[in-house]
Amino acid sequence: MAHISLGGCVMAGKSATPATSTMHHEAHDASAPGELAPLIGQLRRLIANAREQALRAVDVIQVQTCWQVGRHIVEFEQGGQQRAGYGKRLLPLLAEQLTQEFGKGFDASNLRYMRLFYQAFPKCDALRHELSWTHYRLLTRLEDAAARQWYMHEAAEQNWSSRALQRQMGTLYYERLLLSQDKAAVTAEAQQHVKALPSSPRAFVRDPVMLEFLGLPGSGKLLEAGLEQGLMDKLQAFLLELGKGFAFVARQQRISTESKDFYIDLVFYNYLLKCFVLIDLKTTELTHQDIGQMDMYVRMYDDLKRGEGDNPTVGILLCEDKDQSVVRYSVLNGSEQLFASRYKLVLPSEEQLRTELAREAEALRLAMALHEQGDGCDH
Numbered sequence: 001m002a003h004i005s006l007g008g009c010v011m012a013g014k015s016a017t018p019a020t021s022t023m024h025h026e027a028h029d030a031s032a033p034g035e036l037a038p039l040i041g042q043l044r045r046l047i048a049n050a051r052e053q054a055l056r057a058v059d060v061i062q063v064q065t066c067w068q069v070g071r072h073i074v075e076f077e078q079g080g081q082q083r084a085g086y087g088k089r090l091l092p093l094l095a096e097q098l099t100q101e102f103g104k105g106f107d108a109s110n111l112r113y114m115r116l117f118y119q120a121f122p123k124c125d126a127l128r129h130e131l132s133w134t135h136y137r138l139l140t141r142l143e144d145a146a147a148r149q150w151y152m153h154e155a156a157e158q159n160w161s162s163r164a165l166q167r168q169m170g171t172l173y174y175e176r177l178l179l180s181q182d183k184a185a186v187t188a189e190a191q192q193h194v195k196a197l198p199s200s201p202r203a204f205v206r207d208p209v210m211l212e213f214l215g216l217p218g219s220g221k222l223l224e225a226g227l228e229q230g231l232m233d234k235l236q237a238f239l240l241e242l243g244k245g246f247a248f249v250a251r252q253q254r255i256s257t258e259s260k261d262f263y264i265d266l267v268f269y270n271y272l273l274k275c276f277v278l279i280d281l282k283t284t285e286l287t288h289q290d291i292g293q294m295d296m297y298v299r300m301y302d303d304l305k306r307g308e309g310d311n312p313t314v315g316i317l318l319c320e321d322k323d324q325s326v327v328r329y330s331v332l333n334g335s336e337q338l339f340a341s342r343y344k345l346v347l348p349s350e351e352q353l354r355t356e357l358a359r360e361a362e363a364l365r366l367a368m369a370l371h372e373q374g375d376g377c378d379h
Contacts, residue, residue, distance in 0.1 A: 070118030
């Protein structure tokens with residue numbers, strides 16, 4: 001168990017205060033009056049370290065809780081014929097009760113992860129406390145026990161973020177090391193790719209998995225920032241103001257496969273068309289992966305959310321960068337005729353959405369630039 005204090009007591013495992021954040025702030029110390037600069041530097045380090053320790057403390061507690069939940073579920077399932085009779089109904093029944101009391105951090109998808117976590121790591125004392133629950137969710141996907149152990153220890157020793165761990169697993173780093181005659185070259189390549197990943201500091205106020213565990217509301221909205229948040233606000237209002245049957249359902253709604261979670265930016269239901277409308281916004285150049293992901297969202301929503309009497313789900317993929325605005329509608333094969341004959345009469349055209357997206361993005365960029373200039377004048 002980790003021990004946490006603000007007085008400099010070391011917690012089990014490594015501390016990982018982001019160097020980039022410290023360097024960024026130290027560059028601004030020069031703007032403070034000379035006699036205050038040392039004090040500001042000391043307070044900045046104190047606050048940054050306190051936040052890092054708070055984050056680490058929640059990580060440790062979250063991992064231990066998820067392991068214990070998984071253990072209780074597995075032991076219940078192994079408790080005889082009567083309990084085994086629950087079968088596939090057990091997790092949904094547990095999730096229904098737990099989500100009412102503790103939020104969606106304990107829905108059926110997360111409970112499934114927790115059960116897999118205990119099965120993959122049956123010895124709690126062998127866990128590395130430097131890793132977060134997101135790390136362990138990634139590790140449970142590995143079927144090879146030796147690979148799981150290696151990635152766990154390497155992630156802790158090398159201070160990999162969850163994104164870095166995902167990258168190394170995806171490139172089969174462990175497997176390539178075993179097969180390679182030149183292990184130093186494989187290691188050097190892997191380290192180079194990790195260095196290329198963004199190193200922005202992680203904070204629990206932007207971590208949806210941690211927010212769900214803590215039961216805090218609005219975790220999806222806290223994922224958004226800057227231009228993307230502003231565009232979503234405007235697009236939500238724009239569609240509701242069209243008056244063509246749009247009813248708002250959710251923002252940053254999570255849908256899950258057996259091994260991964262996805263967050264849909266905006267979800268509406270159109271009661272004239274009797275179908276769900278999904279919207280995903282990209283503020284960078286559109287890729288084939290983005291298009292495939294929206295098609296997957298539509299398919300998953302049809303499978304998981306579409307009710308009797310509902311028409312097929314339609315997706316709208318919006319891409320806004322400085323060079324162009326792109327809009328693409330997505331429907332499943334077999335729904336094209338319905339889209340052409342009926343959906344187009346109610347849904348906004350691609351040109352309408354493109355114009356609205358470009359207009360609002362330009363206005364938001366201007367407002368953000370003016371705000372930054374105003375902040376600069378205050379110093």
